[in-house]
Amino acid sequence: MTVRLLLADDEHLIRGALAALLALEDDLVIVAEAATGPEALAMARAHAPDVAVLDLQMPGADGVKVATSLRAELPGCQVLIVTSHGRPGHLKRALAAGVRGFVPKTVSAQRLAEIIRTVHAGNRYVDPELAADAISAGDSPLTAREAEVLELAADGAPVAEIAERAALSQGTVRNYLSSAVSKLGAENRHTAVRLARERGWV
Amino acid sequence: MTVRLLLADDEHLIRGALAALLALEDDLVIVAEAATGPEALAMARAHAPDVAVLDLQMPGADGVKVATSLRAELPGCQVLIVTSHGRPGHLKRALAAGVRGFVPKTVSAQRLAEIIRTVHAGNRYVDPELAADAISAGDSPLTAREAEVLELAADGAPVAEIAERAALSQGTVRNYLSSAVSKLGAENRHTAVRLARERGWV
DNA sequence: ACATCCCTCTGACATTTGTCATACGGAGTG
DNA sequence: CACTCCGTATGACAAATGTCAGAGGGATGT
Incomplete structure (x- = not known):
């Protein structure tokens, strides 16, 4: 069973490289790429991917916003967020938006492929370190x-x-x-x- | 003639993907990888690459600092900086440190390969948009x-x-x-x- | 030698921030 | 209903910050 992917990242270099690496996996196929939030949304509508791999920071609309729209429009599409800067609050926001996976860019492509499969299977995956940070940061005391x-x-x-x-x-x-x-x-x-x-x- | 490369980036995903893509070019070969500034320096000493492709922001020591040390220790090694956040001042600092190339991560892998060759040939390459920003930002008026x-x-x-x-x-x-x-x-x-x-x- | 710049300092003043006490209405809870 | 939050507000005071004028010394350049 192949997993159809949408890849969104504003850095062409990264996106291209990632696409190349993930394409090496037999069961993963990239059906669309996007460089901005709105573009990702449009691409998702057009191609209805199984899993959307989104960068957290993109021009236009960030990964979490895109994820929110995606949940509403394409409930069958699982969202996986990939990020360079793993702030605790982002994780919390992302989970609230129905994101199924949240990983830092420090993972290897091999791991990422596994995580994509995990998410596709309907399970969740959150980087343990980010999760620990989020827990220790706790809830905001601010009104x-x-x-x-x-x-x-x-x-x-x-x-x-x-x-x-x-x-x-x-x-x-x-x-x-x-x-x-x-x-x-x-x-x-x-x-x-x-x-x-x-x-x-x- | 093959170009021997050192690749330094703290994001494993990016570094691995980049390595995979650049390895597709016949004349480029990656001889070392590093995830931190000090590691990059150590790797460079050990492998004496022709070109060092450095991320601007890395733990330990940033790309420019590494470049400065590299200029002194390995004059034959050309430095190319790759970055997500192209601030004008960084470019200026980088050029002052003897960096030969400065490009944003939005370029394609194809372009990057060409730029690596340009730098290896002893020429300079600076992304036109970043250069324009740097010029319009001008010199610091601060003492x-x-x-x-x-x-x-x-x-x-x-x-x-x-x-x-x-x-x-x-x-x-x-x-x-x-x-x-x-x-x-x-x-x-x-x-x-x-x-x-x-x-x-x- | 002179002018000009930067570094450093002081003192005085106006403005902005930070803190506190106090107040009232609404929402939610026991 | 009484109690406790939160949101909103005012007034007053203390502390920090921003601005200005001036002054001496060192470096640099003409």
């Missing part, structure tokens, strides 16, 4: 608003701008930032942003 | 100290800590930050850090 405000603060915007963009009063914004900072044990909003990013909470 | 202080401010440390780490008075640190911020046209130190990072000035 929805706190996370939102922290996110808006991420690029160094002043309180006034955050307040405007979030349609809140400046005082409220400062309250949220303050509580986020203390919950994260940070010294100021900027280290708080960094910590939250590392744990994948924003 | 050495300003850049240093800005770098220390990058992870959100308070002025007191920056001052201590740079062995400067707090007032001086604030002066440098202030002038860096105004030179970069930023609103505050944090957006300044972001801007400088984007242009590769830190």
Whole structure:
């Protein structure tokens, strides 16, 4: 039984190389390739692959967003996310979106082929190390608003701008930032942003 | 004439796939692979390749650092940097370190093989788009100290800590930050850090 | 010799952030 | 119903940051 694959990665070099390697496996066949999120979606619609191997970061829409749409449109298509930067939060988001597999790019092609088969068989596979990280990072202690405000603060915007963009009063914004900072044990909003990013909470 | 290659990339999947693809070219042969900077250096010493294909971001020491050491120890070995994130400053640093080629991972394997040959022949190759970015980004307007202080401010440390780490008075640190911020046209130190990072000035 | 730049510092001031207390309405829970 | 969160807000105060003017010393270039 052959497994029909969709391969999506914005790096042509990687995608091509990966395609070549996976094609060496007798039971795997690549039916489509894509370089962006929307393209991946279009390709999936056109070819209805058994398994979609998606890079986490792509222009247009990231792997998790694509996965969400895919779940709705092609329930028979299993999604496997491959990523360079394994942040705990990404894994959580991905699983919530119905992704069946999540692996770092540090695995070998051999392993990847096995994992593709695992996912195709309807099982799940999550890289043990990433899983451990996700568990030890735990749940976000931030409320929805706190996370939102922290996110808006991420690029160094002043309180006034955050307040405007979030349609809140400046005082409220400062309250949220303050509580986020203390919950994260940070010294100021900027280290708080960094910590939250590392744990994948924003 | 065959070209003997060293391949260094921390992502096993990518490295393996790349190796497989490049091995298809008759005149290219991979004599060594490495997953970290130090490992790349050790491998280069052991195998004295003609061309070293290095990922820009690797654990241990980045591609440019490895290139610098390589220039000194193995002048006959040409260095080609491959990267996902093409920041202008990286290109500049790389060229200063004697790197002969600089390409994004979006090129095809076919192109990469050609570029490897170009570099091996003693010519240079820089991706046109990255080159354009680097030129438009221009030179850093920051003085050495300003850049240093800005770098220390990058992870959100308070002025007191920056001052201590740079062995400067707090007032001086604030002066440098202030002038860096105004030179970069930023609103505050944090957006300044972001801007400088984007242009590769830190 | 002079001008110009960078590095370093100080002191003063305005602005922005961070913290805290307090308040009110809504949602959910016991 | 009382209790506890969360979201939202205000006001006040302390601390950090941003800005400016000025000043001395070293290096470099004309």
